[in-house]
Amino acid sequence: xxxxxxxxxxxxxxxxxxxxxxxxxxxxxxxxxxxxxxxxxxxxxxxxxxxxxxxxxxxxxxxxxxxxxxxxxxxxxxxxxxxxxxxxxxxxxxxxxxxxxxxxxxxxxxxxxxxxxxxxxxxxxxxxxxxxxxxxxxxxxxxxxxxxxxxxxxxxxxxxxxxxxxxxxxxxxxxxxxxxxxxxxxxxxxxxxxxxxxxxxxxxxxxxxxxxxxxxxxxxxxxxxxxxxxxxxxxxxxxxxxxxxxxxxxxxxxxxxxxxxxxxxxxxxxxxxxxxxxxx
Amino acid sequence: xxxxxxxxxxxxxxxxxxxxxxxxxxxxxxxxxxxxxxxxxxxxxxxxxxxxxxxxxxxxxxxxxxxxxxxxxxxxxxxxxxxxxxxxxxxxxxxxxxxxxxxxxxxxxxxxxxxxxxxxxxxxxxxxxxxxxxxxxxxxxxxxxxxxxxxxxxxxxxxxxxxxxxxxxxxxxxxxxxxxxxxxxxxxxxxxxxxxxxxxxxxxxxxxxxxxxxxxxxxxxxxxxxxxxxxxxxxxxxxxxxxxxxxxxxxxxxxxxxxxxxxxxxxxxxxxxxxxxxxxxxxxxxxxxxxxxxxxxxxxxxxxxxxxxxxxxxxxxxxxxxxxxxxxxxxxxxxxx
Ligand SMILES: Nc1ncnc2c1ncn2[C@@H]1O[C@H](COP(=O)(O)OP(=O)(O)OP(=O)(O)O)[C@@H](O)[C@H]1O
Ligand SMILES: [Mg+2]
Numbered sequence: 001x002x003x004x005x006x007x008x009x010x011x012x013x014x015x016x017x018x019x020x021x022x023x024x025x026x027x028x029x030x031x032x033x034x035x036x037x038x039x040x041x042x043x044x045x046x047x048x049x050x051x052x053x054x055x056x057x058x059x060x061x062x063x064x065x066x067x068x069x070x071x072x073x074x075x076x077x078x079x080x081x082x083x084x085x086x087x088x089x090x091x092x093x094x095x096x097x098x099x100x101x102x103x104x105x106x107x108x109x110x111x112x113x114x115x116x117x118x119x120x121x122x123x124x125x126x127x128x129x130x131x132x133x134x135x136x137x138x139x140x141x142x143x144x145x146x147x148x149x150x151x152x153x154x155x156x157x158x159x160x161x162x163x164x165x166x167x168x169x170x171x172x173x174x175x176x177x178x179x180x181x182x183x184x185x186x187x188x189x190x191x192x193x194x195x196x197x198x199x200x201x202x203x204x205x206x207x208x209x210x211x212x213x214x215x216x217x218x219x220x221x222x223x224x225x226x227x228x229x230x231x232x233x234x235x236x237x238x239x240x241x242x243x244x245x246x247x248x249x250x251x252x253x254x255x256x257x258x259x260x261x262x263x264x265x266x267x268x269x270x271x272x273x274x275x276x277x278x279x280x
Numbered sequence: 281x282x283x284x285x286x287x288x289x290x291x292x293x294x295x296x297x298x299x300x301x302x303x304x305x306x307x308x309x310x311x312x313x314x315x316x317x318x319x320x321x322x323x324x325x326x327x328x329x330x331x332x333x334x335x336x337x338x339x340x341x342x343x344x345x346x347x348x349x350x351x352x353x354x355x356x357x358x359x360x361x362x363x364x365x366x367x368x369x370x371x372x373x374x375x376x377x378x379x380x381x382x383x384x385x386x387x388x389x390x391x392x393x394x395x396x397x398x399x400x401x402x403x404x405x406x407x408x409x410x411x412x413x414x415x416x417x418x419x420x421x422x423x424x425x426x427x428x429x430x431x432x433x434x435x436x437x438x439x440x441x442x443x444x445x446x447x448x449x450x451x452x453x454x455x456x457x458x459x460x461x462x463x464x465x466x467x468x469x470x471x472x473x474x475x476x477x478x479x480x481x482x483x484x485x486x487x488x489x490x491x492x493x494x495x496x497x498x499x500x501x502x503x504x505x506x507x508x509x510x511x512x513x514x515x516x517x518x519x520x521x522x523x524x525x526x527x528x529x530x531x532x533x534x535x536x537x538x539x540x541x542x543x544x545x546x547x548x549x550x551x552x553x554x555x556x557x558x559x560x561x562x563x564x565x566x567x568x569x570x571x572x573x574x575x576x577x578x579x580x581x582x583x584x585x586x587x588x589x590x591x592x593x594x595x596x597x598x599x600x601x602x603x604x605x606x607x608x609x610x611x612x613x614x615x616x617x
Contacts, residue, residue, distance in 0.1 A: 064462045066461065066462065082464065083464075085462060085463055085464030086463065086464050088462070088463075090459060090462040090463070092458050092459060092462070095458065097455075097456075100506065101331075101455055101510075102327070102330070102331055102455070102506050102510050102512060102515050103455050103510065103512065104510050104511055107511070107512055108455075108456070111448075111451070111452045111455075111456060111459075111460075114448060115448055115449065115451070115452035115460070115463070116448070116449060116452065116460075116463050116464065116465055117448055117449070118445055118446065118447075118448065118449060119444065119445055119447060119448065120444055120447045120448065121448065145511075147510035149510075160459075163459070
């Protein structure tokens with residue numbers, strides 16, 4: 001648990017990959033979050049947690065330049081997000097393909113390799129090789145030639161990961177990328193993202209409802225709630241007192257078998273008889 | 281003897297006419313070339329129409345193309361230009377308002393009868409040769425002038441060159457707009473460009489197969505191709521092949537008679553689709569597609585050096601959702617006011 005953070009460049013003073021200054025986002029008079037100042041260093045792994053509708057997806061959309069901030073500034077790779085988008089890998093929150101989409105699994109991944117280039121493909125063999133390699137990494141070789149529209153949610157999700165990693169991005173943005181994966185593939189995918197980071201030194205921003213599958217890789221956590229947020233290492237944020245204050249109600253953070261559990265919410269009464277160990 | 285509604289012999293005689301065929305072939309070479317060019321454009325553009333789910337829009341654009349053509353007829357202007365103006369304008373309106381199928385559909389539904397009504401109004405005001413009247417709706421008897429052919433070839437070349445230039449981004453934006461946009465592709469711009477190409481293609485098709493039947497050229501071949509494969513490259517090849525078979529085949533059959541070519545084109549096109557659909561049905565029954573490993577996942581061993589999932593957790597948490605203890609699942613908002 002709590003893996004080393006030696007690989008992060010957080011202390012090297014390297015230029016941050018993502019920089020938010022006094023950033024705020026509001027729709028009408030509803031503020032999702034505000035006053036967010038955050039630097040994500042090259043190679044850093046940031047997990048974004050929070051309830052439904054707290055603005056996690058919107059946070060990623062800001063980083064992609066698809067949504068303007070209502071306040072403050074944001075830059076990615078030292079420039080405005082839209083200009084940096086080429087170098088960003090993005091796994092969207094799950095959305096299936098229509099059954100008759102005229103793409104095979106391998107074509108979806110290939111779009112991550114050269115789908116943004118103009119003209120027609122001039123080196124099909126090179127792309128083909130790269131796609132095969134990516135498919136193998138996510139364990140999708142077995143259905144490489146299947147139409148994407150007929151694949152299961154988890155199978156599509158793994159292709160999304162392969163697609164996002166295809167261009168060796170400097171930042172990987174994952175929106176609930178483990179959703180609808182079985183435990184084995186949750187593990188495979190989270191290792192894959194981690195391994196990509198080790199190999200290429202990319203930063204990772206991972207939105208999730210369940211931090212456990214990735215907790216050993218996470219450097220920092222951004223926890224959104226109630227129009228506010230907390231940011232820090234897992235040990236700094238995932239604490240009963242911190243989350244209780246953030247939510248404004250009694251929250252207990254439990255650790256069980258190395259898994260982190262948040263209890264004390266209205267819907268969590270059935271957890272009370274769980275074997276538990278209080279933090280801190 | 282029962283008198284049939286139509287005389288069978290004269291029916292066959294007028295549908296299949298092959299007198300002086302060789303001579304006609306020489307005379308009507310222009311038409312054949314026009315058909316071949318149109319087949320190429322229709323087959324290529326059609327695959328993107330299918331990908332973007334724009335079949336209904338094609339129909340709407342065709343009706344406005346018809347309105348433009350009849351307006352030109354009435355004003356004594358060039359019919360091709362009128363038809364082109366009508367369809368490109370309609371395509372642009374659709375491109376700028378509703379980009380994807382669902383939002384656009386109601387708009388198309390509103391524009392289509394308006395265009396058709398306008399066209400009929402112009403036609404009834406027009407007092408020229410009556411043979412011109414319905415060819416715009418249902419296609420013409422084969423006769424393409426050299427001038428007409430030249431303009432068709434030039435416009436087709438514009439469509440084809442542009443299409444090749446935007447091929448990959450347009451495919452990306454058509455099948456996966458969310459990620460394409462995140463990748464920095466100008467998804468809206470591509471949509472507008474495609475609508476212009478579509479407008480031009482429709483105007484070209486209207487001249488030959490008529491406004492009511494453009495779908496046979498811009499939808500049916502691509503739909504048939506997609507019944508047979510989900511590989512994008514193969515879809516394109518098959519779609520063009522089918523469109524060419526329908527167009528060139530239709531023209532060859534229509535050459536001798538005095539029936540418009542459109543019934544031939546639509547029939548061939550439909551038959552091809554029917555066969556492709558049957559093939560698909562048979563295939564789906566046997567095995568939908570190749571999978572090299574029937575049982576992946578669940579029982580597969582973890583990849584090298586990875587044994588992090590604790591036994592008891594795996595047992596307590598049947599995949600994919602966590603059961604039992606909620607592992608930091610922040611599904612609710614306590615204390616929100
Ligand atoms: N363009 C928009 N205009 C108005 N409101 C919006 C817009 N986009 C998002 N919202 C609102 O902002 C809130 C946050 O949305 P967002 O998708 O970021 O939530 P989330 O944290 O990703 O939730 P979930 O866990 O359900 O995915 C939602 O209540 C949503 O309705
Ligand atoms: Mg979301």
